Amino acid sequence: MARIFDVIEHLDPSGREIVHRIPESGSGDFRLGSQLIVRESQSAVFFRDGKALDTFGSGRHTLSTANIPLLIDLISIPFSGQTPFKAEVYFVNMKEFLDLKWGTPEPIALRDKELGLVRIRAFGTYSMQVEDPQLFVNKVVGAQSLYDTTQIGNYLRSMIVSKTVDLMGETTASLFDMPRMYEELGAGVRAKTSEDFANVGLSLKHVYVMSISPTDETASAIDERAQMGAIGDMQAYLQFKAARAMGDAAQSSGEAGSLAAAGVGLGAGVGVGAAMAGAITEAMKPGAKQETALAPQAAEALACPNCGTANPATAKFCNNCGTKLSGKITCPNCAHENPPESSFCNNCGTKLE
Numbered sequence: 001m002a003r004i005f006d007v008i009e010h011l012d013p014s015g016r017e018i019v020h021r022i023p024e025s026g027s028g029d030f031r032l033g034s035q036l037i038v039r040e041s042q043s044a045v046f047f048r049d050g051k052a053l054d055t056f057g058s059g060r061h062t063l064s065t066a067n068i069p070l071l072i073d074l075i076s077i078p079f080s081g082q083t084p085f086k087a088e089v090y091f092v093n094m095k096e097f098l099d100l101k102w103g104t105p106e107p108i109a110l111r112d113k114e115l116g117l118v119r120i121r122a123f124g125t126y127s128m129q130v131e132d133p134q135l136f137v138n139k140v141v142g143a144q145s146l147y148d149t150t151q152i153g154n155y156l157r158s159m160i161v162s163k164t165v166d167l168m169g170e171t172t173a174s175l176f177d178m179p180r181m182y183e184e185l186g187a188g189v190r191a192k193t194s195e196d197f198a199n200v201g202l203s204l205k206h207v208y209v210m211s212i213s214p215t216d217e218t219a220s221a222i223d224e225r226a227q228m229g230a231i232g233d234m235q236a237y238l239q240f241k242a243a244r245a246m247g248d249a250a251q252s253s254g255e256a257g258s259l260a261a262a263g264v265g266l267g268a269g270v271g272v273g274a275a276m277a278g279a280i281t282e283a284m285k286p287g288a289k290q291e292t293a294l295a296p297q298a299a300e301a302l303a304c305p306n307c308g309t310a311n312p313a314t315a316k317f318c319n320n321c322g323t324k325l326s327g328k329i330t331c332p333n334c335a336h337e338n339p340p341e342s343s344f345c346n347n348c349g350t351k352l353e
Contacts, residue, residue: 005030008044009037010091018130019137020091021147027086036061041095043133048087050142055134090141092133096205100126100153102160107215114174115222119215122164124186127205128156128197136201156197160207163192175214175222182209303339 005028010020022028027048038044038058046053046068054068103123112118130136141147146155167188173181190207197204214222301310302325304318311319318325328337329352336347344351 006034007037008034008089009039010042011039012091012093015093015095016097016149018093018097018149018152019141019147021141022089022091027088030063030085030087030089032063032085034063036063036089038091041093043092043094043130045090045092045134045137046087047090047137047142048085052134052138052142053087090133090137090147092130092136094130094133096127096129098127100128100156102126102157102164102207104161104165108165108168110168110175112174113172114176115218118175118218120175120218121211121213121215122168122209123211123213124207124209126160126190126207129203129205130201131198131203132201134201139200156202159193159196160189163196164189167192175212175218178212182212185209185212 005022008022008028008030010022012020036044036056037060038056040058042058044056044061046055101123102125104121107119107121109117109119140152140155146152164185167185171178171181171185178185186207186209189209190204193207194204213219302313302315303310304321304323304325306323307318307321309318309320311325316325317323328339329342330337331345331348331350331352333350334345334348336345338346338352342352
């Protein structure tokens with residue numbers, strides 16, 4: 001059996017509902033002569049068959065064809081005004097809603113004059129108020145089938161995010177300049193969105209930008225840039241990175257091999273690190289010339305003509321058999337200098353005495 005409403009009212013203890021529907025589903029049966037109670041900061045809109053019948057402000061109202069002129073087309077007079085008519089009532093909260101949240105659901109990709117391409121997120125708050133409850137019910141509740149506060153909030157948030165993305169795309173400022181432009185960005189978003197809110201019976205009071213932050217990947221790139229800026233010399237920074245990588249590789253090699261290999265690897269790592277440190281220290285000095293090589297390559301060893309043992313290039317005697325290590329042999333035919341252990345000239349093949 002359908003319920004007949006003799007008293008129609010709604011009290012929202014939370015104060016967060018934008019609109020409340022009676023009944024929550026289907027159509028209600030309202031008797032002529034029923035009492036409609038509308039509280040302060042509320043408006044009541046009767047809605048039937050996709051059309052708003054009338055709007056009531058705060059106070060107590062008795063339903064009659066005089067109060068709702070369109071009822072005369074919905075009921076039959078022969079029933080002495082006692083016949084119920086089917087409709088829905090929407091209680092619209094007319095207060096200003098503060099501290100409503102908005103934010104970009106996905107990162108925004110923008111061109112940055114300093115960083116190139118960046119991906120950022122934006123968050124903030126806004127406040128709004130229902131200006132025309134009948135238009136609001138027709139456009140949002142009726143046309144969009146939205147009467148739950150969360151659904152309406154999502155719908156309004158999408159408007160603000162869309163205009164925010166558009167405005168930030170038009171802004172040529174760098175990500176580093178945006179923190180000082182929060183107030184201007186908020187005012188710009190409000191100006192671009194106010195007309196869309198007015199078209200659905202709402203007034204957008206304020207828009208605030210609370211945060212514009214880069215994604216983790218963009219933040220890492222910014223940190224890397226800051227480190228390079230702190231060093232001040234790109235070549236010195238790259239040398240530092242190479243030295244650290246080589247030291248890590250040498251240490252890892254030492255840990256993976258035998259104890260002797262570990263000692264060699266660690267020693268090599270320390271030596272390379274020391275050489276790199278010296279090079280970086282010299283490179284960081286004002287006016288210092290940047291060197292491309294860290295240390296001269298070792299000279300070729302000198303072989304003993306008697307036993308073939310490899311000796312340092314500066315040795316005068318073999319460290320194995322004591323044979324004197326003479327200087328180079330000059331070819332008597334072409335005057336080409338040959339190693340002391342040569343039997344034939346490396347240039348013309350003449351036998352060497």
